Amino acid sequence: MKGSFLSFIICCTLSALAQGKKGFVTTNQSTENIEEGFTIRTFDTRYEGVVGHPYLFESFLDIIVTTHSGDQVSFNGNLNIYEKAIVMNNSYKMLPLERVKNIEGEGKIFKILKENDQFLIVRNLHQGEDFSLLKSYNKIFKEAQYSGAYSAGKTRDQFKDNHQLLILRDNAMVPFRFNYSSIAELYGVPKKTVRQKIRDSYLNIQIEEQYSAILQLFE
Structure with missing residues (x-):
């Protein structure tokens, strides 16, 4: 595990140096604490050629990830909403969300919540006296529709936004229009x-x- 994590850091750093950008940086605590907070797995290219994308941001950018233990890391990456994992730019690695508390990018903070064993990626749009208005970010994957040689249906797989507003009150979330x-x-x-x-x-x-x-x- 430690060897894989160090390789991951080296990969990110070399990539950043090659691009002249900021690499993987711990903004507090130690590298060992960050290692304990994340599990790393290889990212694949299964979504090449698909219309749309599974990511939170339109492009890869510098983000700050905070773990539940308070550790923070800064790197160039994105959040794969569909896979529920953080992707490092040009590193082909993904960090699952089990230990992630929030992600900051584009001047906005996105919190990671867990509801019924499912991860929710939300942003607080308004804080009222006894409730919060949240936006939940979701993506759905629709397969291509083929109904014959002259099909007029969708002939390419695609990702579509499926975002939702929620009211959080008394530790309960309900949909809101x-x-x-x-x-x-x-x-x-x-x-x-x-x-x-x-x-x-x-x-x-x-x-x-x-x-x-x-x-x-x-x-």
């Missing part, structure tokens, strides 16, 4: 009041970046 009716029910106010307040504030209920500002109107 960001519309006038759901907001009215959430705060116990008439639907017409919700519509009018949003209109008067020149906010757009369709824009995710404005969700928090909209909810603040009723707090």
